[in-house]
Amino acid sequence: MAYLDFLQTHGDRLIDGTVVTVFQFFLATAVAVSVALLFGLMRLSQNLAIRSVAVGYIEIFRGTSLLVQLFWIFFVLPLFGINLDKFLAGFLAVGLNMGAYGAELVRGAILAVPRGQWEAAVALNMPRSRRMWRIVLPQAFLIMLPPWGNLVIEILKGTALVALISVTDLMFEVRQINIATFKAVEAFGTAILVYYAMARLFVTPCMRALERAMARKTGKA
Amino acid sequence: MTEETGRYPLRLEGDGVPMVRFQKVTKRYGPLVVLDELDLDVAPGEMVTIIGPSGSGKTTVLRMLMTLETIDGGVIYVDGEPLTHMVRNQGLVPANSAHTRRMRSKIGMCFQHFNLFPHMTALGNCMEGPVQVLKLSRKEAEERSMELLEMVGMADKRDEHPSRLSGGQQQRVAIARALAMRPRIMLFDEVTSALDPEVISEVTSVIRRLVSTHNLTMLMVTHQMGFAREISDRVCFFFNGSIEEQGPPAELFEAPGRERTRQFLNAVLEAN
Numbered sequence: 001m002a003y004l005d006f007l008q009t010h011g012d013r014l015i016d017g018t019v020v021t022v023f024q025f026f027l028a029t030a031v032a033v034s035v036a037l038l039f040g041l042m043r044l045s046q047n048l049a050i051r052s053v054a055v056g057y058i059e060i061f062r063g064t065s066l067l068v069q070l071f072w073i074f075f076v077l078p079l080f081g082i083n084l085d086k087f088l089a090g091f092l093a094v095g096l097n098m099g100a101y102g103a104e105l106v107r108g109a110i111l112a113v114p115r116g117q118w119e120a121a122v123a124l125n126m127p128r129s130r131r132m133w134r135i136v137l138p139q140a141f142l143i144m145l146p147p148w149g150n151l152v153i154e155i156l157k158g159t160a161l162v163a164l165i166s167v168t169d170l171m172f173e174v175r176q177i178n179i180a181t182f183k184a185v186e187a188f189g190t191a192i193l194v195y196y197a198m199a200r201l202f203v204t205p206c207m208r209a210l211e212r213a214m215a216r217k218t219g220k221a
Numbered sequence: 222m223t224e225e226t227g228r229y230p231l232r233l234e235g236d237g238v239p240m241v242r243f244q245k246v247t248k249r250y251g252p253l254v255v256l257d258e259l260d261l262d263v264a265p266g267e268m269v270t271i272i273g274p275s276g277s278g279k280t281t282v283l284r285m286l287m288t289l290e291t292i293d294g295g296v297i298y299v300d301g302e303p304l305t306h307m308v309r310n311q312g313l314v315p316a317n318s319a320h321t322r323r324m325r326s327k328i329g330m331c332f333q334h335f336n337l338f339p340h341m342t343a344l345g346n347c348m349e350g351p352v353q354v355l356k357l358s359r360k361e362a363e364e365r366s367m368e369l370l371e372m373v374g375m376a377d378k379r380d381e382h383p384s385r386l387s388g389g390q391q392q393r394v395a396i397a398r399a400l401a402m403r404p405r406i407m408l409f410d411e412v413t414s415a416l417d418p419e420v421i422s423e424v425t426s427v428i429r430r431l432v433s434t435h436n437l438t439m440l441m442v443t444h445q446m447g448f449a450r451e452i453s454d455r456v457c458f459f460f461n462g463s464i465e466e467q468g469p470p471a472e473l474f475e476a477p478g479r480e481r482t483r484q485f486l487n488a489v490l491e492a493n
Contacts, residue, residue, distance in 0.1 A: 114336075116334055117336060120286065123289075123404065125325045135338055139339065219340065
């Protein structure tokens with residue numbers, strides 16, 4: 001089997017690349033979740049200045065290409081004296097970009113919590129921040145989990161772009177293999193299989209399990 | 222606002238200070254006047270029921286008292302102190318959040334759709350306020366909550382989430398949750414309107430017990446005329462944002478003095 005030979009020959013590089021992709025994915029997701037929560041809440045602030053900052057952020061990062069943002073962070077920021085390591089620039093760009101989409105998910109979910117829940121919290125004389133953290137956010141979390149399942153897969157696929165600033169992820173490695181061997185079908189075929197397996201066999205089941213666990217915890221199941 | 226509030230006392234003093242006073246209270250939604258210079262006093266320990274056609278401003282009265290709505294004119298006093306305003310430089314200015322929170326601690330409310338927190342158990346719902354707001358220890362809060370769940374007959378459901386409870390059970394937990402904050406005024410906003418007919422009595426019997434055993438001041442909006450008549454000290458008939466007629470239930474239900482009251486009562490009785 002020629003493909004088995006291919007895997008045997010290039011297995012080490014493929015595994016190294018996959019490990020880097022997994023790290024990029026987890027770090028980008030962490031950035032995206034933090035940024036989404038922060039800007040989602042800021043977007044709902046009563047303060048116009050805070051709200052405007054959030055709107056500006058979301059507009060810029062949703063309105064332009066992830067690849068352009070990646071190049072900006074890696075190639076343009078150094079011109080302003082900000083030098084980021086390529087690994088850091090990679091997951092940061094993906095996380096900041098996806099976080100802008102996530103912020104809208106956070107905002108939408110908070111607004112989807114019934115008004116009666118806020119009012120009951122007011123009737124218990126809870127201060128505003130406590131109303132948000134104790135009453136509204138836990139319910140919003142449950143509402144936004146399914147769309148986050150999609151976004152997390154987008155984050156995984158988005159990390160493939162970091163190969164273009166020479167982060168040695170899976171995509172970078174298969175391109176190198178292709179250049180060296182001209183075995184395009186095997187190289188890019190493997191990439192497709194690995195990305196699909198990670199999304200289908202890892203990310204989706206994890207998100208489902210999280211949804212079920214949260215539903216149980218909130219008495220919905 | 223400040224100039225206009227010049228004619229309102231900074232606080233109510235002397236004998237017979239009402240627990241609640243609405244003085245010339247106005248509420249508008251855009252061009253729609255929901256409350257029109259409403260005057261209403263509720264004495265300490267009094268049970269006042271508000272009835273009237275939908276859109277007459279009944280629920281707005283309770284929501285304004287709970288500070289869920291802003292005020293467009295007039296002043297609301299609670300326990301002699303302004304609720305919607307506070308005293309600054311010998312005058313009344315709109316209340317800030319610290320003043321609102323201090324005054325709000327005297328008031329509890331139950332809602333038509335219960336509004337229990339779905340992610341907490343019955344016990345968790347009752348403990349939330351005492352722990353998070355009153356800063357009681359979990360042990361104290363649990364003791365207080367269990368006592369109240371016992372009173373409303375829900376102690377055995379302490380670990381159930383609201384989604385596993387019937388409407389009547391949820392409303393009883395909601396009453397316990399509100400009482401756990403030890404309010405001096407309780408507001409009941411159509412608490413039986415979303416219930417199936419056969420469970421309404423679960424909730425009304427709890428309220429009946431409250432009236433007979435606690436010295437709470439209560440305001441209730443309801444469509445249950447029989448219940449209103451049985452437990453109220455006074456019934457107010459609202460029409461178009463003001464009180465058309467009020468009096469002891471026997472009087473108002475037996476011999477309404479106004480044509481609109483008669484029409485409303487006839488319509489309600491016919492529907493039943």
